[in-house]
């Protein structure tokens with residue numbers, strides 16, 4: 001049996017996991033930085049990378065302890081090296097390279113977006129490919145044709161803000177805490193999703209793309225009309241709940257419409273959904289309904305495997321088995337994946 005250590009430091013979670021080559025998860029640790037970024041209402045890259053430096057070794061120690069292993073029991077080290085924040089990615093990559101060199105074990109590269117889809121493979125406990133992949137995270141909202149675990153083709157994605165980013169920014173406008181997604185979802189539970197008539201950008205076009213920037217601005221204008229300063233009295237609880245519910249429904253309408261368009265076009269029969277926004281219960285419910293109508297099997301991981309974690313990096317096992325290991329010259333590939341860049 002082989003033991004693979006996986007590191008994940010793409011954004012603001014310092015995470016590590018140990019899995020076997022048969023995809024058994026022996027241990028998983030996620031050190032969240034939410035507390036550090038809350039006062040700024042969003043992730044501050046420099047703070048994130050410094051926190052990763054402080055946490056990466058204790059997190060590796062903890063995961064090995066929980067797996068009842070020592071470093072010498074490891075057979076490979078995997079690390080997410082793209083996409084993400086440059087400084088954050090570098091911390092995980094440096095740690096993984098050092099371990100790979102010191103232990104003389106292979107280094108495996110993980111694509112963070114592909115790993116989000118692979119979380120569905122782990123949750124299902126069986127093969128899910130070929131499938132349509134929807135990734136809804138803080139930086140990405142993308143549709144992929146996933147022919148196999150090593151074969152992802154980008155079909156479309158957001159042309160501006162990501163869905164999670166829109167949740168975070170709207171939460172900020174509504175005076176809700178960071179991270180915005182869970183806060184908006186909570187507030188929306190008491191709200192009326194039809195209280196505000198918000199736009200559903202691109203929903204009537206035949207493009208497999210998303211756009212959430214205008215929707216965010218539309219919420220901003222419901223709070224403070226154009227030309228009016230953003231400062232003012234706190235919003236009434238009813239207004240917050242209704243705006244949160246109306247915004248959430250608008251985002252979900254866009255996500256569902258384009259995902260179903262992609263399903264119709266590709267004729268794929270399995271839909272795998274990953275990324276932090278996939279933790280949203282209303283999105284899960286709506287995607288399940290629409291998939292059900294088309295006879296598509298929808299797979300979405302439990303919430304803790306939707307938000308960033310290292311377990312999903314078990315996609316490294318597929319690479320390892322295919323002989324896809326990396327030299328120590330492996331670099332990070334930071335930034336966002338957009339259709340024009342890939």
Ligand code: KG4
Pocket residue numbers: 011136137138139140163164165167168179180181182185275276277278279280281306307308
């Ligand atoms: O995948 P993830 O943990 O990190 C990135 O790769 O970006 O996604 C984080 C994003 C944040 O924008 C967060 O607000 C959003 O996922 N999110 C949610 C929920 N939980 C997390 N959005 C909507 N509803 C949720 N329940």
Ligand code: ZN
Pocket residue numbers: 112116137138275276307308
């Ligand atoms: Zn992510």
